Amino acid sequence: MHRRTRRMTAVGSAALLVSSVSACAGWGGGVGGGGGDTINVLMVNNPQMIDLQKLAPEFTKETGIKVNFTVLPENDLRDKASQEFSSQAGQYDVATLSNFEIPIYAKSRWVAPLDSYIAKDPGFDQADILKPMTTALTAGGKVYGEPFYGESSFLMYRKDVLASKGITMPANPTWQQVADIAAKVDNPRMAGICLRGQPGWGQLFAPLTTVINTFGGTWFDKDWNAKVDSPEFTQATSFYVNLVRKYGEKGAPQAGFTECLNNLTQGSVAMWYDATSAAGSLEADGSPVKGKIGYAPAPVVKTKSSGWLYTWSWAIEQASTKKDNAWKFVSWASSKKYENLVGTRIGWSSVPAGKRASTYTNPQYLKSAGAFAAQTKASIQSADPVNPGVQPRPAAGIQFVDIPEFPDLGTQVSQEVSSAIAGKTSVHNALDLGQQLADDVAKQYQKREGK
Numbered sequence: 001m002h003r004r005t006r007r008m009t010a011v012g013s014a015a016l017l018v019s020s021v022s023a024c025a026g027w028g029g030g031v032g033g034g035g036g037d038t039i040n041v042l043m044v045n046n047p048q049m050i051d052l053q054k055l056a057p058e059f060t061k062e063t064g065i066k067v068n069f070t071v072l073p074e075n076d077l078r079d080k081a082s083q084e085f086s087s088q089a090g091q092y093d094v095a096t097l098s099n100f101e102i103p104i105y106a107k108s109r110w111v112a113p114l115d116s117y118i119a120k121d122p123g124f125d126q127a128d129i130l131k132p133m134t135t136a137l138t139a140g141g142k143v144y145g146e147p148f149y150g151e152s153s154f155l156m157y158r159k160d161v162l163a164s165k166g167i168t169m170p171a172n173p174t175w176q177q178v179a180d181i182a183a184k185v186d187n188p189r190m191a192g193i194c195l196r197g198q199p200g201w202g203q204l205f206a207p208l209t210t211v212i213n214t215f216g217g218t219w220f221d222k223d224w225n226a227k228v229d230s231p232e233f234t235q236a237t238s239f240y241v242n243l244v245r246k247y248g249e250k251g252a253p254q255a256g257f258t259e260c261l262n263n264l265t266q267g268s269v270a271m272w273y274d275a276t277s278a279a280g281s282l283e284a285d286g287s288p289v290k291g292k293i294g295y296a297p298a299p300v301v302k303t304k305s306s307g308w309l310y311t312w313s314w315a316i317e318q319a320s321t322k323k324d325n326a327w328k329f330v331s332w333a334s335s336k337k338y339e340n341l342v343g344t345r346i347g348w349s350s351v352p353a354g355k356r357a358s359t360y361t362n363p364q365y366l367k368s369a370g371a372f373a374a375q376t377k378a379s380i381q382s383a384d385p386v387n388p389g390v391q392p393r394p395a396a397g398i399q400f401v402d403i404p405e406f407p408d409l410g411t412q413v414s415q416e417v418s419s420a421i422a423g424k425t426s427v428h429n430a431l432d433l434g435q436q437l438a439d440d441v442a443k444q445y446q447k448r449e450g451k
Helices: 002-006 012-025 048-064 074-087 102-109 116-121 131-138 159-164 176-185 203-212 229-249 257-265 276-280 323-334 336-345 357-360 363-369 372-382 406-421 427-448
Strands: 040-046 066-072 094-098 146-151 153-160 271-275 293-299 310-316
Touching: 012 176, 040 048, 040 074, 040 323, 048 066, 048 146, 048 323, 048 336, 066 310, 066 372, 074 102, 074 276, 074 372, 094 102, 094 323, 102 257, 102 310, 116 323, 131 323, 131 372, 146 257, 146 276, 146 323, 146 372, 153 159, 153 357, 153 372, 159 176, 159 293, 176 229, 176 271, 203 229, 203 406, 229 406, 229 427, 271 276, 276 293, 293 372, 323 336, 323 406, 336 357, 336 363, 357 363, 406 427
Parallel strands: 040 066, 040 094
Antiparallel strands: 094 310, 146 310, 153 271, 153 293
C-alpha cells in the first residue's frame, strides 16, 4: 500500500496527464468516445500503469479494440470509482481497484464476476496467479478481479552494517530479535530501523496492523466485538511505538513509505520493515545501496507469517455493455505475455510482478530481480488474507479490515498513535479513543447480524 505516498497531489496534473495521453494516442478523445470497438478504462497513475499506456497500442493491434484511459491520483481514483460503481453509470468498462475495494464492491454487485471469462480463456492461466491473490479478489466463491501487480511486506536490512557488528539476521526473525538488532546497530549517524509513523489507514496502520496480528491482536473478534484496547493490541502498539521512539528514524511521526525508502537508500537507517515492492528501487542501477541489502520475512511473534497482501487489480463494471471486450483488455493486461512485453520494451525491473508464479521462474526477470525475487514470492505465498492472526475474524484483510468503515476508523486511530510516537499522548490514551471509535462500528454490524 505504499503507493499512496507516490501519488500526484494536484487534480490539475491528473487532468493534464489524461489530456496529453488522449492527444498522443488519438483514441476517441475521452470517456464515451468511439464505438463498439472502444472501451473506457479508469486507472490509477502509478508508474506501472503509465508504462501500460505506452504499450496499449499493442493491444489495439492485436484485438482492434481501442482504449480511452482516464488516469487519476490514488485518492481521486478511489473517489471517482466509488461514485461510478455505486451509481452504475456505465461510463467505464474497466477500473483499477485494490483488494480492499473489490470484495466490498462484489457484495454490492457493482463489479462483474469473471469466472465465465476465465473458463473460456485457458491461455490466461488462472492457476498461474498466486493463490493469495486469487483468494483476496474472490467473494462468494467467484473471482471479481485480476491482479496487475502485487506485493507483500518483508524486512530489509544492511548486510554490511550487521556484519560489522558480528550480527547474523535470523532466517525467520521475531520482532524481539529485530528490536535487539536495532539496539545494537543504532548510532547517531544511522538509526536502527525505519517504521512508518505517518497517520493514515494505508500509512501507519499498514505495517502496524500486521504487528498487531502476530502479537495475537485484532481490530474485531468474530462476533464484531471491538478489541482495540485489548492486552494484545495494546502490547503490539506499545512495542511498535517504543521501537520507533528508541531506535527509529528522525521525524518518525511524519515518515511514510517514501521517507523510509529515502532513509535506507541514503544510509541513515540500518533496517526497514515495509512493502516488498520497495526492493526494486533499492536494487535499481544507480542506487547507492544496490547489492548491500538483505531481505528477510516479515517478523513474527505468535503467527508463522505476518506479511501483508496488496494488489492493484482490474475489475469490470457490472453496468458495462462491453464486458467481452473489457475482459480481453483485462486478460491482456494481467497476462504473462504482457509481462514479457514490458521486459523487452521497457526493462525487466519494470515488470508488474507479484501476481504470477511463472514470473519467478523467468530467467530474464530473475537476472534483474534476483536479490529479492524469491523472498518476495515467498512473502506473498505465505500471506493469508482470511486468517492472518490467531483467532477467527468477521472480515478478511491483513493490513486492513475489509469493511467500508475501516478507512475512516483506521485513519482516526492512526492519528492518535502517531501522536504517541511524537510523545504527545500515551498508547493507552490513543487506544482508549480507538476502542470507542471501533465500538461504534462494531455496534452497526452486530445490529445488522442480530448479535
